[in-house]
Amino acid sequence: MPESIPPSGQVLGLEGTAWNVSAALFDDDLVALHSAPYSPPTGGIHPREAAQHHASVMKDVIARVLPEAEQVRAVAFSQGPGLGPCLRTVATAARALALALDVPLVGVNHCVAHVEIGRWATGFADPIVLYASGANTQVIGYLNGRYRIFGETLDIGIGNGLDKFARSHDLPHPGGPVVERLAREGSYLELPYTVKGMDLAFSGLISAAQESSSPLEDVCHGLQETAFAMCVEVTERALAHAGKDEVLLVGGVGANARLQEMLREMCEDRGAAFAVPERTYLGDNGAMIAYTGRIMLEAGVTLPLAESQVRPGYRVDEVEVAWRSDLGEAVRGEPLEGGRAQGAEAVVEEAGEFIVKRRVGKRYRNEALDRRLIIERTRAESRLLAAARRAGVATPVIREITADTILMERIKGDVLKYAMTEENLARAGVAVGRLHAAGIVHGDLTTSNMIVRDGQCVLIDFGLAHVSSELESRGVDLHVLFQTLESTSDSFAALREAFVEGYAEAFPGAEEALAREREVEMRGRYL
Template sequence: MRVLGVEGTAWCASAAVFDAETDAVFIESDPYEPDSGGIHPREAAEHMGDAIPRVIETALGHAREEYDDRGDDEPPVDAVAFSRGPGLGPCLRVVATAARALAQTLGVPLVGVNHMVAHLEIGRHRAGFDSPVCLNASGANAHLLGFHDGRYRVLGETMDTGVGNALDKFTRHVGWSHPGGPKIEAHAADGEFVELPYVVKGMDFSFSGIMSAAKDAYDDGVPVEDVCFALQEHVFAMLTEVAERALSLTGTDELVLGGGVGQNARLREMLASMCEERGARFHAPEPRFLRDNAGMIAVLGAKMAAAGDTVAVADSAIDPDFRPDQVPVTWRSGESVARVPGASDDAADLRGAEATVEVRGDTVAKRRLPKAYRHPELDATLRRERTVAEARLLAAARRAGVPTPLVRDVDVPEATLTMQFVGARDLAAGSTVDHARTVGEHLARLHVAGIVHGDPTTRNARVGRDGAPEDGRLFLIDFGLGFQSDHVEDYAMDLHVFEQSVEGTATDPAPLVAAVEEGYRAVGDDAVLDRLRGVEGRGRYR
């Protein structure tokens, strides 16, 4: 099969030809480069109108010249694939119009591709991985995806702006032109570390605070090289940490990187280091497949066309808010990032996302190991602060009526907690409605006491052993991201983190999510559930 792909979601007009038999990809691109500031939708659409016909003609010319297996009266490709969304509406309309006209002229099927899923699939295709977690780090997006039960599930995402757009906000403030990422990378080479905010909430993250702090630091006279260095060290460490948390939650040992920000060498270095430390495999496609490009559209389009997943012209409307978890994945089956139901963690030595756990009888030694990917100053601060916070909050949670392990010793210099061993397994391997309801009740009790867990995923809820002293009770563990707060917003975020971990790995998450909220409502404040609806709407393209 040979497919022509057309891309133009925001700034890059691109066309490509993918030949499935040889795995060869030809890409012709013409990026839009604004004179100043960021991307202007009207100007970008005008660029698409000028450039899309040219790049398509070049790609078609390549197909005709490179492959001589068809007659003059046969189309040079078997299908036309195009970016259906997400993206800027004016740009998407230009691309869709061109793709429809071309498919009809050639008499071949039309395939509508989700741009973000294409970023994931090109990495999986080039790596040969079965079922990886994917970190998409692009201009307007930043999220973690994993395949389960016929769809890509969002395991974590930005709660405000995409990572590339966040970096561009700083560079526009400094007066640099678009794109800002390469300029930050270049200036960071001569910078020194300065402290900036670091915001991770389960597997979600936020960039607004760190960007405001970076602009303030620059305005206060901190050398721009130092601010750029610190931005890379903080932002990319956040992305690497949540990627590791996703690997831990799902149990997979494969990670792929997608998106234009993935061209940054420091981000790739951090992710590779993290994966090496935990024995996982990491793949970042070559740069031409990381930035916006039609090659990934053509490759995924070929997979979809082979599965019969084509679209009639009348049904091919664009969707500027097209989320990856809305896409029925017709070209894959069987593989899943989710843990096998019923799996246990009886091993004496376990590794989570940020710590090793050594189990000896009824005692657990949890040590937060140094992370080689993080800057030493940032790493030391996080390990110390999280160890102290966890010890304090475990005790406070018990006083609030939430079952947690007893803390027996705290070694701050070694970032080690010695605790009571609790639970036969966690909920990542499978949860019941009763378990979910109990988690909702536990979170409500924490919030009534002014405690935010910070990372209440299914991995951090453990079911007690029958017949043991805990006798089937459900415990909450790992309060390292927790803190004291009286803000409804923070409580709603706790609920969102747990529900997202359920939705990312459960085959039928709806009853479990409903049970969580039922349990919360029985003990907690309805205002938190009302705010939860607003938090859910903040994910990209909701």
Template sequence: MKTGPVLGIEGTAWNLSAALFDEDLIKLVSNPYKPIQGGIHPREAAQHHAAVVTSVIEEVLENNPRPVAIAFSQGPGLGPCLRIVGTAARALALSLNVPLIGVNHCVAHVEIGRFASGFDDPIVLYASGANTQVLGYLQGRYRIFGETLDIGIGNAIDKFARSKGLPHPGGPEVERIAQNGTYIPLPYTVKGMDLAFSGLVSAAKDSPESLEDVCYSFQETAFAMCTEVTERALSQTGKDELILVGGVGMNKRLQEMLRLMCGERGAAFSVPIPQYLGDNGAMIAYTGRVMMESGCTIPVEQSRINPSFRADQVNVTWRTEPDNKSTHAEENTARGAEAIVRFSNGSAAKIRTSKQYRHSELDRRLITERTRAEARLIVEARKAGVRTPIIRDISHDTIIMEHITGRKLKEKLNPLLLEEAGRMVGKLHSAQIVHGDLTTCNFMVKDRKIWLIDFGLATTSAELEHRGVDVHVLFQVLESTSPESDVLKEAFIRGYREIMPQANDILEREHEIELRGRYL
């Protein structure tokens, strides 16, 4: 279906931008807000947007075809800024008597990345000021496979940069200074498919080491965290394409890490041209156009902004389900995100492999720490009555254990097995062990019994928060992969309550975590 040019207006935060997009970009004009000092001040940014929005739109439309629809960034973003853009879009749509299209800002980053790369079904790392998310398309929505638990990577860099008196935005200056630094250890926080930057920012602010060394190590640590969770999403979904989008995507070191990771996995990697990476009107116009082609327009009265609009709330009507890709490994070898497992004579040797993208010192530390911790927690879980592989030997990077044959739970989802999984996790949590990666790929099913495997991110904790996150990760995987997720979750809860004395408190915390909108 041919639609004609769509005008898109972006203004979620710092950049007021508009573009006209037909089969390709016709014109893009941006007028960013530049704070005198510090970070973005929402009211000042909104005042800037109000002052320039008319002139930016007029410049885009001058001597160009009349738009057949108006698209605007409906959220997520800063409320005062979104209201300026929403008001301008409604007024223009009414005056031109054309349809109005509300676009999710995060989805627009994904779609312009797909357009620029030509990739059909990629995993997407969205790294910007306020957002750090790993997304992929599944069953009619863009699912968030992992994200930051606190602040976005760009805001983390800016906070650190401001503490050192560096100009805003801090990313380019930190990248420049890092070129002359050497590695020092800083906190590395990955929790399953998610990550957190607050501890890293605090440690970097307080470090007595040289600015060059801290900038270098900040980048090495933060970007390795982003790359690790992205690789885990590629491994879990079986997809073989990766796109980097968002303003932080301009960082050459982050691009290099992702390129190395994809090279090791045999996956294709792409980064859009700079004008499509940061917040821009082109991505709103293009996404509005593909949405209009599938009938996604809205009445003016339904065009309210949504500062908390998540990508996984959008019905993606313009895409079809991709062909299922085979994820079967060689008969005697399986590959995950961080390890290779070799099977022989009833044993499985889990070998943590070195990652080219990580600094060698950081890489060695993570491999040794995770191997030792995993072995210890497998033993402790087994003592608590959880079916786990029996460990036969261990070295600094390898655990040799019993080979559990069978099928992954994701291939045999049914209420009886989820109820048994609930009892198993109840035993685990009663022993104050948090698995850290409770996906349906890490439960093995054999003879109607379940084993729990891959304790690579497990920890000991009695906190409601940590156990609530554990359960929430499993629930979100079920929602992302099964149309019967409600029935399966209820079955899990029955089994979990049967074993875990604090089940109600933990499940209440899981619901609170869901309402925060910060997890998978």
């Protein structure tokens, strides 16, 4: 490989993580792009069959773009995450090309490439990103040289979920566009809605939709409205927690007009900017690999052949983002600025020694779904705040309740997300340990929902709380917190350890709950 790396020039990018094999040339702009997607005759994507397809068309796909090349400076390829056989096919082609052209090899994280081509195409600087594709559903933000995962699916990706539903009704692949078309003719149908802090789960929703005997158009409409509302809600939670003002939608499912509309409405209501790249850059494509490979090349990030093994479980938060000089901000804004704050689902206002918390309607959500969630969450919060307090957990005292509003004690102290010390995390651990010991799961255990006052941690915002002694529920609760810590602090290991010490002190079942949290974490390790 050449020792010197040119500051610019054309980069050839190869994408082939799953269904689409694609090649592109990128200089200061896109020079050439050609794709040859694999479409299974029946059922879903079979990894070996997809890899065989990629191998059979690879030569032609590359040949379609190479004539546009003036001087290729590097070959970039999708190193992961993805289907192992597909990744290996593309990596083999990339190595051969790099050797033949005598240029560096660049291994690109597929998920990061979606984010970077989105930032380039829209001009956004530091957005919260909703990455919605077949295998992936993640909410991503940037901090100190890495893209951090604020939340993600705990089971199936949104695109694969739609495909699974489509197959159960003998609809063609891919299922997303067919569901979108049928949904336009249907009416709302109530289906399971599962949000866990900034994480979400689709398996119960997909199963209920598959088993429904309602008209197909209504099922598609209800499925789409429910799944996308879940995605927008967790994006809004990350946006509110981080205090950022840009939202970027990327990934193949991002082509859905209804999802775009819902995100745009959420951003308009929050005063945030929203953008989605043009369709060319949304689905898996060689352009995103070529562009990301180019900015990596400019930063001196190349890959020796001996280290070019594919990585089917390559996480976005494992990538060192050496090509960005800005650090990004984890948390902006101030709590209750001017006596008022807008959270992800409620407006909070000071009223003397009290706080008025009013859940507001969401324009992006179906009216019936929105009304149900507001009533359910207000009732759950009031009931479980009181139950937690009786169990010795510090919570605000409630004064009055209506269908959408709670008047409660104003807690004066430091919101944990602005005061993340080991001492405060240990206090948080004690509070959560007591909560779990009482058989209550918080459901939205982020550092925005903890206030340190007079040497103890007060838990607030019980809208997603529920009664449960199940290990799974406790493990998910802890996972939400640990994911929030990791996405907003570079001292994650020390903060986590401090929390665990406090948690184990207050909860006899801590060891089992922490073991389950590790299992939950591994479910996000792709494929």
